[in-house]
Amino acid sequence: MAHFPVNHPARPLYRVLSGLIGLYILVFGVFGVFQTWGEGLFGRDSDWALGLRTNLAFSLVSVVFGAVLLVGASRRDNLGHYMNLTAGAVFLVTGILMMSVLQTSANFLNFSMSTVIVSLLFGLVLLATGLYDKVGTPEHAEEERQRRYHPIGER
Template identity: 80%
Template sequence: MAHFPVNHPARPIYRVLAGLIGLYILVFGVWGVVLTIGDPLFDRGDNWALGLRTNLAFSLASVAFGIVLMVGASRRGNLGHYMNLTAGIVFLVTSILMMSVLQTSANFLNFSMSTVIVSMIFGLVLLGTGLYDKVGPEEHAEAERRNRNHPVREPQTR
């Protein structure tokens, strides 16, 4: 069974970190849309926004993802927990898939290696924040702390 710490003391820091990543992705997406607004959706041109190569499709997806991450970071419940876990996995899978087609015509999001690296870093950070920002009742948090500090031991047989 998965172990997610409940009410971790650094939870506000993790939420701020996820929010900053969401803000960067949102600003990148808006800047990319402004740069690529007249281009075809899946153009393989030489458009760069905030150090990452982009096209209109990737910029629009970034705007949507940035908004989703900002909403998740602003919520106090477990919505942000699940959104960060999901976004982390999506970023990691997307970066690996796009890296595998980087130099081919299948690179429909116009990724560069720097975009792959940034996506992997964001995916790992979002996955980490998702692992530690679970919220629950104080009874669950106390039970989780007891189990972590004093795990159940198997009875000794003679």
């Protein structure tokens, strides 16, 4: 079973980072929807929003995903922890899959290499924030702190 630090002192910073990523994705999606409105859902045109290539489908998914990340970052319970872990994995897998079909007709989200890099970067940051933003009771956090700073040989 994996061990995640509980009540990490830098947890507010990690929540801000995941919130900023969620905000960027939401704003990117909104700009992308306005930029690509009226075109095909999976168009392969050269439409760019906030430095990333997009189409209507990718923009709509980004609006939903950005809103979900913002909700997760605003929660003070473990829902944000699980959402960040899941979102990090989704971004990493999506970035790798879209990189593998970048120059083919299977690039239905109209990714470019810059979109792949941003997706992988966001995935790593969200995965890291998910690793350190778990919430527990103060008693559990104190037990963990004592165990961490207590020498192994002494009891």
